[in-house]
Amino acid sequence: MYAPIARILIRYAVGLVIGMDAAGVLAGDPEIVTMVATGIGAAVEAVYALAKRKGWAT
Secondary structure (H helix, E strand, O other), X not given: OOHHHHHHHHHHHHHHHOOXXXXXXXXXXXXXXXXXXXHHHHXXXXXXXXXXXXXXXX
16 A cells, blocks of 8 residues: 555655666665555554544544
């Protein structure tokens, strides 16, 4: 579910730092996309848990 978002983030972040050639290579690497997608999922769950604990709308 987060893989397309991860690919976009990798492409832009690496493109800004290293260059567009490296961004295309890294965004096409399934292992890196999986790691970034897992990080996105973990961040979403952490923010959700924080919101529940603080009583914010979820």
